[in-house]
């Protein structure tokens with residue numbers, strides 16, 4: 001007797017094998033925003049059919065597999081006296097992973113929201129740390145795209161050495177790349193800013209209504225890595241640069257602008273972006289036109 005297939009949360013997944021002849025885009029198949037779990041269910045179903053195995057039985061046997069029994073929450077009460085289960089195709093064992101992954105991701109998200117709300121102590125004037133909100137907003141301006149773009153252009157204009165111009169030209173390229181990448185990801189992910197955020201930010205782009213990833217965090221980590229690599233600074237100043245980046249990231253959560261994961265991913269992205277900039281380093285040798293044009297200004 002085939003019982004209805006259920007996810008770990010007890011939600012029915014794709015009512016029966018016969019009902020799976022509907023379009024692959026249906027949520028039950030994971031094709032239309034129905035969540036990753038549905039998609040893997042569908043893939044497992046296909047592989048079981050290809051192997052001539054009844055999908056429902058395959059699922060039941062999957063829950064008895066050694067892989068599953070090693071898991072943290074067994075679904076069956078198989079006793080030690082039972083015969084060892086038959087070896088399963090790899091696909092059926094993989095089928096269990098999305099549930100674990102789904103639970104892990106959902107837990108991470110719940111922790112993220114809870115922690116972000118707890119840390120959002122400057123989200124409003126009446127918040128518990130509302131009095132330091134002006135200081136946090138000052139920090140916000142120190143990491144703003146406009147501040148860094150105008151600052152870099154001004155330094156380029158004032159620079160009188162080739163070496164200085166080369167570094168600044170690459171910083172400009174890094175800042176523009178960062179704005180583009182962050183805007184693209186924000187537009188794709190479309191994660192809303194936390195509910196407790198006040199949208200009172202200084203000059204924003206339309207995608208800045210979204211929060212993932214934090215543009216300030218990407219810039220902080222990109223720019224600080226850039227500075228540490230290309231400026232000769234005394235140790236205390238190097239520490240200050242790192243502290244600035246870290247506090248700027250933290251201030252995004254304290255202001256209620258972002259969740260912790262927006263900032264964490266932002267730091268990671270900015271760090272990786274620097275590697276791209278370093279790899280594509282612009283110089284008078286590989287981009288002579290840029291340097292000649294600038295010198296004619």
Ligand SMILES: CC(C)=CCC/C(C)=C/CC/C(C)=C/COP(=O)(O)O
Pocket residue numbers: 144145146149179201202203204205208210211213214215216217252257
């Ligand atoms: C050249 C050009 C497109 C300049 C635009 C500069 C600009 C307005 C950047 C926006 C910076 C900003 C407010 C980012 C949002 O940061 P989050 O940390 O809140 O994501």
